[in-house]
Amino acid sequence: MTSDDGVPTPDLTAFLAAFQRVSAAAARLEQQNETEDGLSVSDLLREHLGVDPRTLAVVTEAVSSFREVDADVALEAVIAGHGGGRLVGVGGGEQRMHTSFSEIVEHSGRFRQFPVGAVDYARAATGPDSERRTVAFGLHLFAVDGVPVALLQRTGSPRHGMQSALEVLCASETTTLALLAELRAAMVTHSVFRGQVVSFTGNPYEPSASGITFLRRTPVPAEDVILPPGTLVRIERQVLGVAQHKEALRAAGQHLKRGVLLYGPPGTGKTHTVRHLVGASEGTTVVVLAGATLRLVGLAAETARAMQPAIVVLEDCDLIAEDRSFRDGPQPLLFEVLDAMDGLAPDADVAFVLTTNRADLLERALAQRPGRVDLAVEVPLPDAEALRRLFELYRGPLPLSPEALDDAAARTLGVTASFVKEVIRRAVLLASEDGREVTDDDLAGAVTEMTADAESITRSLLGVSSEGRDDGGAARRDGQGPRGGRPAAFASTFTFVPRG
Helix, strand or coil, X not given: CECCCCCECHHHHHHHHXXXXXXXXXXXXXXXXXXXXXXXXXXXXXHHHCCCHHXXXXXXXXXXXXXXXXXXXXXXXXXXHCCCEEEEEECCHHHHHHCCHHHHHHHHHXXXXXXXXXXXXEEEEEECCEEEXXXXXXXXXXXXXXXXXXXXXXXXXXXXXXXXXXXXXXXXXXXXXXXXHXXXXXXXXXXXXXXXXXXXXXXXXXXXXXXXXXXXXXXXXXXXXXXXXXXXXXXXXXXXXXXXXXXXXXXXXXXXXXXXXXXXXXXXXXXXXXXXXXHCCCCCEEEEEEHHHHHHHHHHHHHHHHHCCEEEXXXXXXXXXXXXXXCXXXXXXXXXXHHHHHCCCCCCCEEEEEEECCHHHHHHHHHHCCCCCCEEEECCCCCHHHHHHHHHHHHCCCCCCHHHHHHHHHHCCCCCHHHHHHHHHHHHHHHHHCCCCCCHHHHHHHHHHHCCXXXXXXXXXXXXXXXXXXXXXXXXXXXXXXXXXXXXXXXXXXXXXXXX
16 A cells, blocks of 8 residues: 555555545534534524625623623623624534634634534622523624624633633624623623622632622611711711712812721721721622732722722731732832722722721821822720720620629720620620520629630730730720830821822
8 A cells, every 4th residue: 555665555545535535524414413403603603794704803802700790791781782682602612612713713614613502601699699690602693783793702711721701703893893892881880790899809608700709788887886986977977978979079179089097906896897888888889808809909999980989998908018928019019009099080989998907007108198098097995985885785685784794894994896795705605505594794704714814815816915904904005006006196197198
């Protein structure tokens, strides 16, 4: 079958060519039999578009993984607005997952690959208690003002090196660009994040959509926020009041964008105050960032701008005030936070709420970038009256007498709200171990146990400085808080300069 020099004979060459033709024909027949009508994607597109799809350019709109659900909702709304359409799938197994739409069209027309198949779907959260079926890989066929359009919708697949995208095939470039603009607007108008409380955490145990976790908006009554008189009113006016009176402020030429800093020792109720603000802002989009997710502040600001009215909560900003480990740049991430705040238009109805245990670390940065924060409010350790109210709040329905609560408050001066909450739980635990209801003695025992020397680390973890109590529990008079906190006179030296 070969000559002496190893070259195939004419008979072998003819046989191999015939075998190749038979194999190709068998492959085409197998692919055609995979679908009901035997159509390839190229056949279907030629029928829908009225031209050879291989002669048309594909226009690709990248979609952030955070916005995949929004893209799915927007497509449904836009296609319905244009009279509806048809959704089909693309066969071809794993190969289609790392193949662009233009390559699918080309290979389908030339080699009869990629038959019409079933649509791939996924499920994604649209809220803390809701979800929807989304298109993971599917081909939409519809018309815009009489012009036929084909749009491939795919979700991201890092394993295959492909990101989420909308890929449009249409004979009219004008129609394509107009359609993509309409889809972008619809993604904002119909966004599932609008009016929700979200965090960019991607917690696998919470309802999430491609890295965004939906949090519950739990109401916290104002009477449950124990702060010095007038403090909560000031905070509410700045965060919620501006939103409520935005039309009057705009008419008077006043800006809406605002920043509020809540500072004070750990465990005094800063996060609790934030929960109250979130619960009282029904219909407002809230983005919560903390720890490592603070590096996503740029994305949070973009989301807030699109979904306003909005609140961006940045917790424990002192952790990034001087730490460069969260980013590769030469300056701390805090400056990126300030840049994001500055990047919003003055009339944007967006409030930034920052919390910190170390306002002294933030003061230098804020002084260098004046005008980002309009109001700084101290959330201090509770005084005697506030401490008694905290015991009353956290005891709930427990059968504890007023005298027992008075005694507990008197014995724990200088502690935090978190400490009070743990004392009540410890009392319930002591009673539960004996299989009975909690009594005043259990509360007294819990206080004794938690103020003993053996619990010094526990007190520190609950925000109570070992140096912050003397004379039987009296709070220190020099104003120093835990972690070498700020001096009492700090509030009077914290000055904010309005923008130019």
